[in-house]
Amino acid sequence: MAFEIRRAERRRARARVGIDGPAGAGKTHGALLFAAGLAPGGRIVVIDTEHGSAEMEAGKANIPPFDVCPLEAPYSPKRYVEAIHACEAAGADVLIIDSLSHAWSGTGGALDQVDRIAGSGNRFTAWRDVTPQHNALVDAILQSPCHVIVTMRTKMEYALETDGNGKTKVKKLGMAPIQREGMEYEMSVVFDVEQERHLARATKDRTSLFDGAPPDIITPAHGARFREWLESGAPVPPKATTGSGDGRRVRMLTRIVEMEEAVGSDIAEHLASECGVTVLDAASDEELATYGKRLRAAVDARSSAQVGA
Known part of the structure; x- marks a missing residue:
């Protein structure tokens, strides 16, 4: 197979956005507002694992019309992939996965599957079976023709450290998404939303649009800025197709x-x-x-x- 070496250039792409925060921070609300600016007039579909909570946003100020694809337990990565493909086939322009955390820690999610497979046995062997499922979910998100926004719950993360006197202490490291470690690195932009004032701060930003900006409430303007940046890239050359497809x-x-x-x-x-x-x-x-x-x-x-x- 021949390798292509070409001059690097930023090309047009689809959004991959993460919004994380504790319960009640307004992740779903912010995701819908961001989607409104990301694809004005486009079809927005929410994969809802939160028992209908997304529909509570319908009709609120500045919230665009949207559809829902309810996803109930078991929250296996495989079922997430099936829901993603169903939304793609339905013509979604923006796909909101609310919440991605269930695929990791929910009933039937990756951690639950490992516990059931391993029992009191070898967890390493169990991960060998479950990791490919989760990898397939990540691939489905990254390869989707839709703009994708994922919400993730957060929890306080701790670490043990030894002080100068040799005593072990627990140190708070801050809030971390309830997902596989490093999942946020798959996103182009990640916003961390605080619970009390619903202010969002970009904790990861490949676009430099939001990096270093003061915390702010997510609005359609955030999505519009991101859309303009995405569309300003060079056109993507068409890929040769064999007709068989995946x-x-x-x-x-x-x-x-x-x-x-x-x-x-x-x-x-x-x-x-x-x-x-x-x-x-x-x-x-x-x-x-x-x-x-x-x-x-x-x-x-x-x-x-x-x-x-």
């Missing part, structure tokens, strides 16, 4: 065919032409995603017309 591409193609049947051949052909799609198998993932969103809008419009008739 599992996500197959699911996308299957959903597109279903929606084509729903809207009829005339409308489907018109939309495909506008999106530059002539043959489905030969289209790039980006072209298919755009075509799928146009089809979804046509399906929704037809459904609304039938209800009003």
